[in-house]
Amino acid sequence: MTKHKSDDHGPAQAQITDYEGPAGGWGSMKGMAAILPKEKLDPLDMANLLRRQNKTDGFQCVSCAWSKPAHPHPVEFCENGAKATAWEATGYRTSPEWLETHPVTALRDLSDYELEQHGRLTHPVRYDPATDTYRTTTWDAAFAEIGAELRRIKARDPKRAVFYSSGRASLETSYMYQLMARMYGCNNLPDSSNMCHETTGVALKKTIGEAVGTTRLDDFEHADAILFFGQNVGSNSPRMLHPLRTAVKRGCKVVTFNPLKERGLERFADPQNPLDMALGTSTPISTQYHQVKTGGDIAVLMGMCKWLIEADDAAGGKAGGSTFLDHDFLAEHTTGYEALAERARGTSWEAIEAASGLPRVDIIAAARVYAEAKAVMAVYGMGLTQHVRGTENVDMLVNLLLLRGNFGKPGAGICPVRGHSNVQGQRTVGIGHKPEHAPLDILAAQYGFKPPREEGLDTTTACEGILAGEVDAFIQLGGNFVRAIPDTYRMEAVWQSLSLTVHVATKLNRSHLLPGKIAYVLPCIGRTERDDQATGPQTVSIEDSTSCIHASIGTRKAPDGDLMSEPAIVGRLAKEILDPNPKLDWDAWVGDYRLIRTAIEATFPEKFRDYEARMHVPGGLDKGNAVRGRKWLTESGKAQIQLPTGLDSTGFADTPETLRLMTLRSNDQFNTTIYGYDDRFRGISGSRQVVLMNPEDIERLGLAADQIVGLETIYDDGHDRSVLGLRIVPYEVPIGCIGAYYPECNPLIPLKHHDIESQTLAAKSVPVRVVA
Incomplete structure (x- = not known):
């Protein structure tokens, strides 16, 4: 980990304590209170703003995608949600004058936190290589040059342009963006799903026929048991703690x-x-809490399946006569059960214990809870998805639920917890690199063009294309792509070879400091802010993790300056790079977002029926899910039980020096956005330059607590990858596993180290060694 010159939060500044408090409570209140002076905000103004957060007549949180209740609490935001809102509403400004006096190469010495803490961008800027600074420009000049360059690239090959989107853009913006890219001539639409839950989409589409979770918020009211795998609810989706507590x-x-x-x-x-x-x-x-070895979830799930199947065998194993399996459900609704049963019976407990790091008795205890529950939900996060065999993790979790018919009834189903607040929604309206991510025949008829049919670039293949010199332009709708991707050093070294980089953003971030030959940063208004267009103030819409779509109404005054809304930016860009289309009026759409929603409903009539009215209903517009009615949109017409290739999802073999690195977020962070240096729940403050290690591993490797070390990736592809300057923190973590912060440790993750089926980066099990 490189220490930035101006960063006074190096490993020596880390303060390690034992945090004894719970999640929530006074610790959460203090965490929220601390953000106000840090962002130069008026407490009364902030209180009025937060009062509307996640309310039916308010704005949807710009942080996580957790469900929005029909009957919200008086305070319907969490600590991190409040931090995200304060981060956007900040009183600080990154002014044109400041940018013009700070060379980009000097800004690279700032930490991520320091860089974004300078505040909101206020004017469109263009990179000037002569002065190595961003200089103020006009919107007309920006769009003219961007449009001319993209047209030049299109004439050569439209597939040499990439249109990336983070998960914060609204449904309206996302629909416009994917349509613009396809009309331009490519399906190069990578998004933040590629880095986190693409694994979910691949696994669930294959096994149950729907690429998203099947549960709704009210399922928490009916579940007899809830299984959690690889998900940190306290930091990543704290509002879930309310229905969980109930x-x-x-x-x-x-x-x-x-x-x-x-x-x-x-x-x-x-x-x-x-x-x-x-x-x-x-x-x-948690009734039971089992610290599974990272990469050991397949083994745990196989163990639970094994116990259920063998207990069912002992009980007679027939329809209507077993309390362990739902044979009627399996016969009517699934394929592949016998193969799974044979595999489970033939898998030894010794192999399961070795791969999971858990004793047999603990796995059986969990299986008993599952067997005794009539309705079970399974909640998971990137602890399952970000492995080389992450898809098999999700496959096995689906298998476990299918054994007892835990789909299509109240309180049961699978619940992947998504990250960004509309990351699932943008896929719903067509963002995605695969042709099947959008109804191309409908779009062709609706807009009179021939959509490209070949698969486009996802995050991994886009990076590979840039490394190979096969990509010329990278358009970034939100996010901090270069900081979020793996193989940071390799990617940073080639990024400025791009002929065009364009960033739509609210704040300066590290991706902006690697400008292409032509480079623009275009400032947009935020979701909390009033969006006035030709027909008056506009409303946008957002989809949450449970497939419910909500209106989002911003009312706060945007920063003074020269900002545009995201739909306005996309619409203007589309006009510059596309020929006029008699079936599509971009200006009309920008002037009245209701017209965009009418177009979305025409493209997706089943999911968006009565869109305009239903998105304002408390609880949102439920776009539906066939699995909830036990309808399986698979090749066989049934849920398809899958067999794993093995018990370990890491994709590498252990050696005495190999440690399994899992990258982590702190509770003072959301994705690449760092709100501060206080990971309160883990008792770490003052620095992010730490590595969490089991005391036995520290002793075995001849190391010591508080020692400053580095990590080096063990990967046979000819590239050296290391992160230096990490302080060892003894921590309760499974033997052979270590934890360190994301995105600081992304340089350790090889680009090729991704899920086999989904290509999602395998950031939860990276083979590394400690270097003193």
Whole structure:
């Protein structure tokens, strides 16, 4: 990890304590209070803003994608949601004058936190190589040059341009963006799903016929048990703790499998419960907490399946006569059960224990809870998806649910927890590199053009294309792509060879400091802010993790300057790079977002029926899911049980020096955005330059607590990858596994180290060694 010259948060500044408090409670209140002076915000103004967050008549959180309840709490935001809103509403500005006096090469010495802390961008800027600075320009000049360069590239080959999107853009913007790219002539639409939950889409589409989760918020009211795999609810989706706490209070059992003890899944104090706050009490969340070895989830799931199948065998194993399996459901709704049963019976407990890092008795204890529950939900995050065999992790979780018919009934189903607030929604309206991600025949008839039919570039193949010199232009709708991707040093070294880079953003970030030969940063208004267009103030819409779509209404005044809305930027760019189309009026769409929603409904009539009215209904527009009605949109017409290739999902063999690195987020962070240096739940503050290690591994490798070390990737592809300057922190983590922060450790992840089926980066199990 390179120490930035101006960064005073190096490993020596790390303060390590034992945090004894719960998730939520006064710790959360203090965390929210600390952000106000840090962002130069008026407390009353911020209170009025937060009052509208995640409300039916308010704006949808710019942070995570957790579900928005029909009957919200008086305070319907969490600590990180408040930080995200404050981050956008900040009183600081990155002015044109500041940019013109700070060379880009000097800005690279700033840490991620320091860079974004300079505040909101206020004017469109163009990189000037003569002065090595960004200089103010006009929107007309920017669009003219960007348009001319993209037309030049299109004449050569439209597939040499990439149109990336993060998960924050609205449904309206995303629909316009994917349509523009396809009309331009390519399906090069990588998005942040490629880096996190593409694995989910591939696995669920194959196994149950729907590429998204099947549960809704009210399923928490009916579940008898909830299984958690690889998901840190306390930091990544804290508002889920409210329905989780309620479920536990009524007797629902929570069984957690995660390499680290995460406080939100241990205990939670509800900040909106006067008793919890007054007495300092909290609710235990997990009935069982099992620290599985990173990459060991397939083994755990196989063990649970094995116990159920063998217990069913012993009980007679027939329809209507077993309490362990739902034979009627398996016969009517699934294929592949016998193959799974044979594999489970033939897999030894010794192999399962070795691969999972858990004793047989713990796996059986979890299986018993599952067997005794009539309705079970399975909740998971990137702890399952970001492995070389991550798709097999999700396959096995689906298999476990199918064994007892845990789909298509209240309180049951699978719940992948998405990251960015509209990352699932943008895929719904066509963002995606595969032709099947959009209804191309409908789009062709609707707009009178021939959509490209070949598969485009995803995140991994886009990076490979840039390394190979096969990509000329990279358009980035939000996000911090170069910081989020793997193989950071290799990618940074070639990024400026691009002929065109364009970033639509609210703040300066590290991706902007690697300008192409022509480079623009275009400032947009934020989701909390009033969006006035030709027909008046506009509303956008957002899809949450549970496939419900909500209106989002911004009312706050945008920063003074020269900003445009995201739909306006996309619409103007489309006019510059595409020929006029009699079936499409980009100006009309920008003037009235209702026309965009009418177009979306015409493209996706089943999902967006009565779109305009239903997105304002409390709880949102439920776009539907066939699996909830036990309809399987698969090749066989049934849910398809899949067999894993092995018990380990890491994709590499262990050696005495190999450690399994899992990259982590702190609770003072959302994706690549760093809000501060306080990872309160893990007791780490002052620095992010740490590595969490089991004390036995520290001793075995001849190391010491607080020692400054580096990590080096063990990967046979000819590239040296190392991150230096990490302080060893003894931590309760499985033997052979270590944890360190994302994105600082992304240089350790090879571009080729990704899920076999989805190409999602395998950031939760990277083979590394410690170098002193």
